[in-house]
Each structure stands twice: as structure tokens, then as C-alpha cells.
Amino acid sequence: MSVIEIVSWKAKPGVADEEMQVALAAMVPDLKALPGFLYQSAGKDSQGRWVDVYYWDSAKDAHASNELMADKASLATLLALVEMDTICMEVIEPLQVSSDTVTLGKKDELC
Helix, strand or coil, X not given: CCEEEEEEEEECCCCXXXXXXXXXXXXXXXXXXXXXXXXXXXXXXXXXXXXXXXXXXXXXXXXXXXXXXXXXXXXXHHHCCECHHHCEEXXXXXXXXXXXXXXXXXXXXXX
16 A cells, blocks of 8 residues: 655745746656655645645655655755745555555654
8 A cells, every 4th residue: 555745835935836837847757766656746725835745655665755855956946946944744654545445544744
């Protein structure tokens, strides 16, 4: 069963949605090269907060991805657009999915 990593943040003033979308898309090739990466999607809520959802094979893969991405130019480009003190990260083991139910789950968060 995969785990979910949710990362949210606010963009710096003046950053256009298109800039953020380009930066997020530029990270995808680097993410695809990481162990356990399944897929990612991003959006923006009604409060202007960006929400990026990643699916990983395991919580270990999700946590390891932070260190593995740390030196990537694609991440640096994204972070240049972000108000750093607004970043929130959570790794969640699903309790329910559309095709199966899991009896135990866990949530690690850094907010």
C-alpha cells in the first residue's frame, strides 16, 4: 500500500500561478528517478495555499526523498518561489483507499 506525502506552502508575493506550475513540472523528471516515487499532483486552495500531493511506495521512500532532492536544481527553482516559513509537510499512511481498507495508519508531520 502506498503512502501519501502532502506538502503545502504559500507563494512569495508576485509569483504567478504559471511560474509555480512550470517549477513543479520541472521537478517531475527528478522525482521519477527517486526510489519509490509513484506520482504527484498539485493544486491551489481557495486561501492561495499550494498543495502538492505525492504518492510513494513507503514512508521510508517519502522521507528519503527530501534528502535526495535537496541538491537538485529543480527543487531550488521551486523554493525560490516559496515563502519558506509557510511550508508544511505530512507523510500519511492511508486508512482507506477506493479498492482496499487498511486497519492501521500513521501520520508524520512537519508544520
